[in-house]
Amino acid sequence: MDYQPRLDDVRFVLDDVLGTWPKLRALAPFAEVDDALAGQLLDEAGKFVGEVIAPLNRIGDAVGCRWADGEVTAPPGFRDAYQAFVEAGWPALAAATEDGGQGLPAVFEAVLFEWLSAANHGWTMAPGLLHGAYECIRHHGSEALRQRYLPKIASGEWLATMCLTEAHAGSDLGQVRTRAVPQPDGSVRVSGGKIFISGGAHDLSDNIVHLVLCRLPDAPAGPKGLSLALVPRDLPDGTRNAVHCDRIEEKMGLHGSPTCAMRFDDATGWLIGEPNRGLAAMFVMMNAARLHVALQGIGLLDAAWQKADAYARERRQMRAPGAPGTAAPASRGGEASDLIVEHPAMRRILDTQRAWIDGARVIAYRTAAQLDVARHDADPKQRERAQRWCALVTPVLKAACTQQAFSGASECLQVFGGHGYVREWGIEQLLRDARVTMIYEGTNEIQAIDLLVRKVLPDGGAGMSALLVELRDELEAARDIDADVQRRLAQVRYLTTTLAMAATADPKLPYEVADDYLRVVMLSLLAWAWARIGRACEDTTRDRSAEAAFQRWVLPEFELRLGIVKRACEAVTARPQTA
């Protein structure tokens, strides 16, 4: 069974829970965005994903990408699907109209990429970096680079990569050694090796634009000496640049996406942004990519849920307590048995994943909408507030949604019993594919440190506190469930302050509990989301079982994690001070 986007689920979150369109219409560029446009666009997106992209998922895994003599061939059907994607204008969705884009809100792109990832994670890796590259060149590229590359990337005619990692330096970008030597004509010659480059070589598009983290000859050591160069595979005169793909990795999953070892051999490129400011330029791309990875997580989890749910509603297994039971024919022993979905343990697995999917969608779509507020709101305070939301919530979403994609897909696999472990049903592919999302674009441990050490603690928790207050003010204290969430948000604020104080006594502490802190934040965001969903469900006939599952099975982790952080803080402050 291939993944099928379920438009109603997404529209419920966008329309009823978040009230997205009126808010976006308040931003000048989106005055025309209404229900009708959104409905039509998402409907078309859903069809494209379900009909063109989803059917290629299995072959992408089974055949995978092939490397021969430096050239990489994508799995059968992938190039045609990509060309159809470009022709339909999907890459240009959120790019500015002046660059040939459609100038639509980021939230459409968010939903599109969530669905694409759910349907075919491997294929989706190819266009997945387009928008980040677009933003990076748009904001940091020279006029000449913008003119030459921006329209091609906005349209998706050329694909892009992000070349960061080197063999000796994984998460540690400060150790990057690739060199860029300036030339009299303003170009640079780039030399060095990069690994783990998604889409470094393939046959999907006619050119590939590499954004390469590198070091000028006189650059200072460490991350402050990094520059960013644009290095196209094919040069403007049509000749091949000195860019080589030496091999592709054999991986646990994601076989539909080539993970390339790249070699730049005095390749011609041009700096993007100022010398030694490459990391700043790259971060534009990485932040966009991180939200996309969170959406991949949500999509993959939804795909796993969809498969398991369908299986559980079709197949019978033993008697379930309190269920009706249907007698099997005598030829099958005559024993009565119930649908798998009637078994409480299985139902719990399914409802718990829906609790994550629906709740995380609320937070992720809100984040996508905040991206546009941060760009387009007339009020600088609103822009700043939205910027703060994106900075704080993106790492939380990236880590929590990818973690849940993996562990939730594993739970969904369990619904299939032994059949889950064999290739046939495709659930094990989702598990293998999902695993990488916990690693790339910054491991989940790095997201947690990014959140706590780089973003929350430097201002003593003030920014996070303001965000939590903002959420609190959107709730209605008269509703019991909202009051409970308000209490939790207050607990997170208090915890943040406690942690900020304890961290001054022991600088190691935040690194030890960063993961717990991130989970506390995510669970409070989810609690907020579910209060909002519950409100939107009132007076409707929507099924409330995921809401119950959230309260029973998901939310209790909040106290667990809160307790771990608290005790760690107490242990630090109880220690005799040696001053």
Add this chain to the structure above:
Amino acid sequence: MDYQPRLDDVRFVLDDVLGTWPKLRALAPFAEVDDALAGQLLDEAGKFVGEVIAPLNRIGDAVGCRWADGEVTAPPGFRDAYQAFVEAGWPALAAATEDGGQGLPAVFEAVLFEWLSAANHGWTMAPGLLHGAYECIRHHGSEALRQRYLPKIASGEWLATMCLTEAHAGSDLGQVRTRAVPQPDGSVRVSGGKIFISGGAHDLSDNIVHLVLCRLPDAPAGPKGLSLALVPRDLPDGTRNAVHCDRIEEKMGLHGSPTCAMRFDDATGWLIGEPNRGLAAMFVMMNAARLHVALQGIGLLDAAWQKADAYARERRQMRAPGAPGTAAPASRGGEASDLIVEHPAMRRILDTQRAWIDGARVIAYRTAAQLDVARHDADPKQRERAQRWCALVTPVLKAACTQQAFSGASECLQVFGGHGYVREWGIEQLLRDARVTMIYEGTNEIQAIDLLVRKVLPDGGAGMSALLVELRDELEAARDIDADVQRRLAQVRYLTTTLAMAATADPKLPYEVADDYLRVVMLSLLAWAWARIGRACEDTTRDRSAEAAFQRWVLPEFELRLGIVKRACEAVTARPQTA
């Protein structure tokens, strides 16, 4: 890096924590078992595992088993290794001397199979069912069957399978349709298809003995109409029996073990045990197998930890808070960086896995020792008590250790960053291999139901309560840590009673919280184990960081799960009674 058994770790648990040998020597058959014998045996086992079995793990995954024309070829080297295993007498370790075995305590076999699984899970599947088949035939087989098959199986000359699952019935054995038709000569003709048969066909041994769950023509419907037949691939006269392997599954992992679809086509067999009592005979085998699966979990987790620990102690990445930092040469940017193991988030991952491995070993080895007490103790009360321990603790170990093998291997993979996701380092193989242990020999959800619904609740929790009291009495209330564990054991007793009462009001409830209950029990057992380990560490220089990790990161789940079960019980009893 191939897995290397670490003898000291295991001996510390067996000798110092559990005081295993004096206890076993009190049983008549093991009067000769002492430290010296144990040391020599385990030393030899460790060498065999490390030198012969571990080096074949990668090729087992990469090449896998091949099916052609009904015959299955094991990966290169597997047959030779198996023959060496047989020649060294390892299969016969715990088999009775009168059957050609060595008559040694089960705990040796437990350690051997834990190490084998850690070194090469795929290969170990082949001999993994030998001992269960041995016990099954020994206790339920006719004199003729015992004479013909027991010595061959005790020696490992012939391998054995367990043929339960059919395509239309996974966990639901009541739906088994394979037919056995009695013949005038006392044999049966067996016809039907079985799937997911580990080692159903291969070239490791000269014959394969299938134990097949089947149904006599006049049998009642459901599980009470099941019989067990022994069906050899090669008949006593040397001709091939009508036993066919139609295909092997393509799986997520465990490629070194063929998972076969078997077809019995009027194959000749003989009933083991009484007609319609097949499940009872099979359960002997399944319970032995379940402890072995728990040991696989511990082994796989230890293998993952070993890989990640070695990687983290060799590779540098960024600065760690409070760590010394070593400057890289100028050619590498000159930036200082620390070993991965110095980073708190990574250290936490590693220590947490050790907390699980060491704690679970205490419980698993104790269970293996209790198997022998249950068989050989002169006092029937002791035998009964030991039997109760095995019945209650085996499903807990099976579910919890395999769950941790998978999630812990995933955490260990995280230590490698992007390198963890590529094949090269072998950590992703461990993750793929480990996943199946949560499914086979009864899914983990079935283990939880087995524990709570079939074993704990029927006597109102009396058996579990007695077991918890037994553990309490082995602790010293004067030690703070022991007192804390005693408090937890009392909480589990109280919870059990509460649950037994609430279950009478809502029969569905135990099915909903069975998993949480199992976790509560496991965590209380681990807390007990760590109190014992702590005691054994006193006045030694052993590293205590895993003990601290257990208290900080593992044990808090106890309250989480306890709370979930409690609230579920309260919700039931608060409900208006409709009597």
